Amino acid sequence: MVSAIKSIVTYTILVVWLAAVVMPLVWVITNSLRSSQEIFRNPFGAPWLITGSPYVDEPTVPAPVQAVKENYQKAWVESHFSRYFANSVLVTTASLIGVLVLSAMASYALARFEFRGNRAIFLYFLSGLMIPAQLVLVPLFFQFTYLSRAGSWLLRPLGFELQLHDSFFGLIVIYIALSLPFTILVLTGFFKSLPGTLREAGIMDGCSEYGVFWFIMLPLSRPGLVTAAILNFLGIWNEYLFALVLINTPDKKTLPLGLASVSMQAQYRTDWGLMFAGFVIVMVPTLLVHLVLQRQLTRGITVGALKG
Amino acid sequence: MKMRKEQQVFVVSFLAPAFFLYTAFVAFPSVRALLYSLQKWDGLSIPEWVGLRNFYDLFGDSDLFVAALQHNLILMAFGGCFTLLLSLFFAALLHRRVRGATLFRVTFFFPNVISSVAISLLWVLLYSTTDFGVINGCLELIQRALVSANGHLSAWGLPQLPVIPFDLPFPFAGTKYLIYSIVPMIIWMSTGFYMVLFLAAMENIPETFYEAATLDGATEFRKFWHITLPLIREVLTVGLVFLVIGCLKLFDAVWIMENQWPQKESHVLATVLYQKVFTEYNVGYGSAVAVLLFVLVFLSTLLTLRLSRKEAIEY
Numbered sequence: 001m002v003s004a005i006k007s008i009v010t011y012t013i014l015v016v017w018l019a020a021v022v023m024p025l026v027w028v029i030t031n032s033l034r035s036s037q038e039i040f041r042n043p044f045g046a047p048w049l050i051t052g053s054p055y056v057d058e059p060t061v062p063a064p065v066q067a068v069k070e071n072y073q074k075a076w077v078e079s080h081f082s083r084y085f086a087n088s089v090l091v092t093t094a095s096l097i098g099v100l101v102l103s104a105m106a107s108y109a110l111a112r113f114e115f116r117g118n119r120a121i122f123l124y125f126l127s128g129l130m131i132p133a134q135l136v137l138v139p140l141f142f143q144f145t146y147l148s149r150a151g152s153w154l155l156r157p158l159g160f161e162l163q164l165h166d167s168f169f170g171l172i173v174i175y176i177a178l179s180l181p182f183t184i185l186v187l188t189g190f191f192k193s194l195p196g197t198l199r200e201a202g203i204m205d206g207c208s209e210y211g212v213f214w215f216i217m218l219p220l221s222r223p224g225l226v227t228a229a230i231l232n233f234l235g236i237w238n239e240y241l242f243a244l245v246l247i248n249t250p251d252k253k254t255l256p257l258g259l260a261s262v263s264m265q266a267q268y269r270t271d272w273g274l275m276f277a278g279f280v281i282v283m284v285p286t287l288l289v290h291l292v293l294q295r296q297l298t299r300g301i302t303v304g305a306l307k308g
Numbered sequence: 309m310k311m312r313k314e315q316q317v318f319v320v321s322f323l324a325p326a327f328f329l330y331t332a333f334v335a336f337p338s339v340r341a342l343l344y345s346l347q348k349w350d351g352l353s354i355p356e357w358v359g360l361r362n363f364y365d366l367f368g369d370s371d372l373f374v375a376a377l378q379h380n381l382i383l384m385a386f387g388g389c390f391t392l393l394l395s396l397f398f399a400a401l402l403h404r405r406v407r408g409a410t411l412f413r414v415t416f417f418f419p420n421v422i423s424s425v426a427i428s429l430l431w432v433l434l435y436s437t438t439d440f441g442v443i444n445g446c447l448e449l450i451q452r453a454l455v456s457a458n459g460h461l462s463a464w465g466l467p468q469l470p471v472i473p474f475d476l477p478f479p480f481a482g483t484k485y486l487i488y489s490i491v492p493m494i495i496w497m498s499t500g501f502y503m504v505l506f507l508a509a510m511e512n513i514p515e516t517f518y519e520a521a522t523l524d525g526a527t528e529f530r531k532f533w534h535i536t537l538p539l540i541r542e543v544l545t546v547g548l549v550f551l552v553i554g555c556l557k558l559f560d561a562v563w564i565m566e567n568q569w570p571q572k573e574s575h576v577l578a579t580v581l582y583q584k585v586f587t588e589y590n591v592g593y594g595s596a597v598a599v600l601l602f603v604l605v606f607l608s609t610l611l612t613l614r615l616s617r618k619e620a621i622e623y
Contacts, residue, residue: 010401014412017398020496021418024430027442043440106326109319121323128334130609132557134578135602138585138595139340140333142351177333180326209318238423240560241578245586256425260564263429279426286421294414301501302508 028283032276035067039272071273072281075262079274081281083251084258091168091254092236095175096229102176103183104225108213110184111191112199122188128181133241136178141245144170166248174246175236183228186303190224191217227300230293234286255282338602344595351589362596373597376575379487383576384555387494391551394495395502396544400532402503403510413507416500424497428564431493437477444477451476481565486574490561498554502547509543510536545612552608556601577601 031039033047037060048054049064062070075081110122144164151162164170194217202212218225240256247253253261259282266275290297345362349355366373398416402409419427433440454471461468480489513536521531537544559578562570570579577597585594 007406010404010406014398014401014406017499018412018415021416021500024434025418025422028430044442102326102329105322109322113315113319115316115319121327124335125326125330128330130602130606131334131338132553132598132601132605134557134559134581135341135598136334136337138581138591138598139337139344141585142591143337143340173329174333177329180330180334184326209315213322234421238425240423240425240563241582244563245582256423259423259429260425264567279430282426283422286423287418290417290421291414294417297417298413298504298508301505 025283028276028279031272032071032280033064033068034273034276035062035064035070036271036273037061038064038067039276040270043272067273071277074271074274075277075281079258079262079266079278080250081255081258081262081278084253084255085281087168087252088237088255091171091175092233094168094172095179095236096232098172098176099179099183099232100225100229103180103187103228104218104221105213106180107184107187108191108217111188112196112217122184125181125184128178129185133178137241137245140174141165144246165246166252167246168252171243171246171254174242175239179232179235183232186228186231186300187221187224189303190221194220223296226293227296227303230289230297231300233289237286341595341598341602344591345599347592347595349591351585351591355592358592362592363600365593366596366600372572372575372580373577375572376577376580379574379576380556380558382487383490383494383558384552386488386491388548388551388555390491390495391498391502392548395499395547396506398499398503399506399510400536402507403536404528413504416503418500419497420501422497424560425564427493427497428561431489431561432481432565435480435489437479441477443480447472447478448476483566483571483574486562486565487576490558490565493561494555494558498551502551505543505547506540509540513539545615549609549612552612553605556604556608 027044030047031043033049034045035048038045038048038053045051047064049068053061053064055061106125110118148162148164151164152160155162162169164173198216198220199212202216203209207215238256239254240260243254243257247257250261259278262278263275266272266278344355346357346359347355348358348361398412402412406412434442435444437444439445451472454469458468458471479485517535517539518531521535526534557578558576559582562574562576562579563582566574566579570576570583575583578601581594581597581601584590584597
């Protein structure tokens with residue numbers, strides 16, 4: 001009897017929080033399936049897509065299916081979410097590849113080779129975990145100006161210009177650099193846990209050090225790489241501050257920037273359907289990654305926290 | 309052990325790219341920020357060395373910085389504490405092998421993976437004073453119920469119930485109350501993360517400890533207090549550090565909810581930094597804020613770690 005009451009109380013508490021977390025998200029999704037007129041009449045009603053529209057005869061009220069199409073089309077095409085999405089995919093993918101490759105190389109060298117200064121270099125990388133991004137924001141902004149000038153001067157004979165301000169390249173470089181400390185922490189721990197005899201066996205069979213890394217160690221470290229990739233993906237995909245400071249051209253905005261400006265315009269024009277569709281477009285990729293890879297994500301959080 | 313020449317080349321070639329990038333874009337700018345904070349500079353002309361003048365200005369010139377710092381501390385005190393307690397509570401509930409634990413674990417984590425820009429925009433709507441404002445709507449329902457109940461109670465000559473002491477709809481997301489309104493948002497979005505963190509630590513505790521305690525007739529609460537809590541102490545500390553750092557660095561929520569123009573009543577450290585540097589071109593002042601932000605992060609990390617190192621329990 002006591003245990004029955006206990007479990008009822010437990011479930012009540014858990015379900016209340018579950019509702020608090022899920023209901024706003026469900027609200028966003030259902031409203032993205034409704035026309036602005038529909039939302040205006042009742043912001044919390046069920047979509048007419050399911051219940052059927054009570055205004056079938058009124059030509060000014062769009063049919064439910066039409067409304068859904070219109071919201072997403074307006075968001076994706078007219079409000080350039082397709083562009084922002086592509087930009088975010090490009091920036092995130094390039095940053096992820098960059099940070100994983102560089103961190104894997106550095107971590108492997110730090111984890112598997114003994115040399116003077118090994119510990120010092122590892123700690124040097126780790127000290128980055130304590131540096132808030134805001135500290136490097138301002139100097140980087142000005143540093144980019146003269147780095148661009150110097151780089152352009154060097155590359156001009158080849159016909160290139162180096163632009164770090166208002167460019168994906170600048171953003172990617174920053175994201176890679178800022179993600180290095182955490183990724184190196186996770187991957188060094190991972191490489192240390194792999195058996196060292198594998199390397200010796202590879203060398204015996206005539207593999208070079210590079211070959212051992214590429215053909216033996218890298219494939220074995222895939223779980224670690226996946227974990228690091230997910231955590232970095234979530235951080236970079238949602239990053240706002242650096243994109244806000246560095247990107248000016250509307251065409252180069254990433255999703256968080258695009259959402260902020262589109263949502264402001266949409267509220268001004270009371271185009272609620274468009275705004276909610278924009279929310280959904282931003283939310284869905286990270287939610288999907290979380291749902292599919294939640295086991296690796298959980299492990300990543302634990303590893304990061306215990307070692308950090 | 310001495311490395312062969314070939315190995316030395318390998319190690320250097322593998323370390324160099326990350327080392328270079330990290331030095332150029334993290335370590336070097338950090339030092340630059342320190343130097344900027346000692347200068348008076350508008351970003352264009354020749355900088356002028358002013359010593360600690362900027363830091364003096366932070367506290368003396370206007371009370372903007374102090375107000376912002378106070379807001380960060382409010383976020384930490386309320387948002388941080390409640391998040392910690394709530395996530396610990398949920399972790400303890402799920403640790404007792406509840407059915408459907410995975411469902412709760414995965415769902416509670418949702419807000420943590422969503423862009424903070426989207427979450428801030430969403431909460432502006434939830435707090436809205438228009439028809440969209442769910443929170444005001446719920447409060448209005450409660451208020452109406454309380455008032456009508458009081459009507460009945462006074463007819464019976466019974467004492468009155470307390471009613472909500474402010475006019476509805478209340479401008480929660482208005483400048484004046486923004487900082488306090490961000491607190492529930494912080495709790496909503498970060499509880500899942502810390503719950504997962506603590507739950508993972510709890511699952512590492514050997515089951516035999518609990519079995520022994522059960523044989524001795526310990527209650528659930530005593531098991532939690534005397535077994536679980538001491539054994540996850542290290543992870544608890546890490547969680548505390550994360551929370552403190554997160555509250556110190558908060559930018560997106562204030563920036564978005566204030567339409568990119570925070571006032572003195574709503575500023576936090578990061579938004580002061582941004583506004584000083586990028587709209588008022590006062591690089592030195594902004595950098596001084598950044599340096600103090602770093603010092604605060606550094607000190608609180610060090611302090612929390614020092615406090616927890618004392619009695620780590622091995623098992």
